[in-house]
Amino acid sequence: xxxxxxxxxxxxxxxxxxxxxxxxxxxxxxxxxxxxxxxxxxxxxxxxxxxxxxxxxxxxxxxxxxxxxxxxxxxxxxxxxxxxxxxxxxxxxxxxxxxxxxxxxxxxxxxxxxxxxxxxxxxxxx
Amino acid sequence: xxxxxxxxxxxxxxxxxxxxxxxxxxxxxxxxxxxxxxxxxxxxxxxxxxxxxxxxxxxxxxxxxxxxxxxxxxxxxxxxxxxxxxxxxxxxxxxxxxxxxxxxxxxxxxxxxxxxxxxxxxxxxx
DNA sequence: TTTAATGTATTATATAAGTAATACAATAAA
DNA sequence: TTTATTGTATTACTTATATAATACATTAAA
Numbered sequence: 456x457x458x459x460x461x462x463x464x465x466x467x468x469x470x471x472x473x474x475x476x477x478x479x480x481x482x483x484x485x486x487x488x489x490x491x492x493x494x495x496x497x498x499x500x501x502x503x504x505x506x507x508x509x510x511x512x513x514x515x516x517x518x519x520x521x522x523x524x525x526x527x528x529x530x531x532x533x534x535x536x537x538x539x540x541x542x543x544x545x546x547x548x549x550x551x552x553x554x555x556x557x558x559x560x561x562x563x564x565x566x567x568x569x570x571x572x573x574x575x576x577x578x579x580x581x
Numbered sequence: 582x583x584x585x586x587x588x589x590x591x592x593x594x595x596x597x598x599x600x601x602x603x604x605x606x607x608x609x610x611x612x613x614x615x616x617x618x619x620x621x622x623x624x625x626x627x628x629x630x631x632x633x634x635x636x637x638x639x640x641x642x643x644x645x646x647x648x649x650x651x652x653x654x655x656x657x658x659x660x661x662x663x664x665x666x667x668x669x670x671x672x673x674x675x676x677x678x679x680x681x682x683x684x685x686x687x688x689x690x691x692x693x694x695x696x697x698x699x700x701x702x703x704x705x706x707x
Numbered sequence: 708t709t710t711a712a713t714g715t716a717t718t719a720t721a722t723a724a725g726t727a728a729t730a731c732a733a734t735a736a737a
Numbered sequence: 738t739t740t741a742t743t744g745t746a747t748t749a750c751t752t753a754t755a756t757a758a759t760a761c762a763t764t765a766a767a
Binding site for chain 4: 619620621635638639649650651652653654655
Binding site: 493494495509512513523524525526527528529 | 712713714715716
């Protein structure tokens with residue numbers, strides 16, 4: 456799992472854990488039924504207290520993303536159909552937020568298209 | 582000033598105030614030398630405690646965005662040249678963040694271009 | 708059955724964030 | 738000079754965030 460915590464971020468650590476796992480599930484890196492890393496393992500990996508990770512896991516379960524079971528771990532509970540819908544919704548929401556900010560900064564949709572076109576032509580994308 | 586606080590946001594209120602004022606300055610809604618609303622007025626408008634707004638103003642001054650003066654208020658201190666550079670930097674940073682998330686969600690640059698093209702053709706944009 | 712790993716729960720402590728009520732000093736205008 | 742408004746500062750309190758050290762019950766495997 457590609458997951459790091461930015462201590463300088465204004466987002467609380469447990470919120471960062473929630474977002475990162477959601478992203479991992481929606482991108483297909485974690486599938487329905489997959490086992491999440493144990494609370495203790497992830498805490499050690501991220502250098503967080505186990506309680507902080509547990510808080511994130513509890514929130515994920517409350518949102519219906521996973522199911523926690525003492526002794527056997529936490530498993531993703533997002534069927535492929537629901538995942539695809541959530542993936543699409545999150546993308547459109549991120550796009551909407553970005554466009555709002557970009558437009559209020561004075562950039563037009565055409566400006567943005569030009570930037571993306573430029574990125575496509577960068578060596579790093581060939 | 583177009584400014585609202587989302588109480589449900591994981592971002593602390595004073596951070597939201599900072600971001601909103603920065604955006605207002607970078608978009609040109611507030612110019613170098615312009616007077617910010619008084620701490621008390623803005624607190625009343627946003628239904629926040631004056632101390633919370635004062636904290637945001639203090640941070641903005643520390644970042645060199647504004648200058649606070651007892652008795653006469655807080656004034657924007659961002660010359661046009663610096664503003665334009667910051668505006669460009671913020672846009673590119675927001676674009677980078679969005680593209681990162683979108684790509685990790687499995688969307689290609691072409692997908693994004695298609696979405697933007699679709700938005701351009703929406704009635705709300707004609 | 709034993710053992711180890713799991714999520715869960717509890718208690719304590721520390722710091723950050725936010726609210727609240729005041730008071731103070733500087734400024735600008737009447 | 739007086740008055741009102743400004744940013745600033747202080748104190749107190751509450752809640753959220755995070756760490757720390759344990760303990761407990763459940764599960765799965767040895």
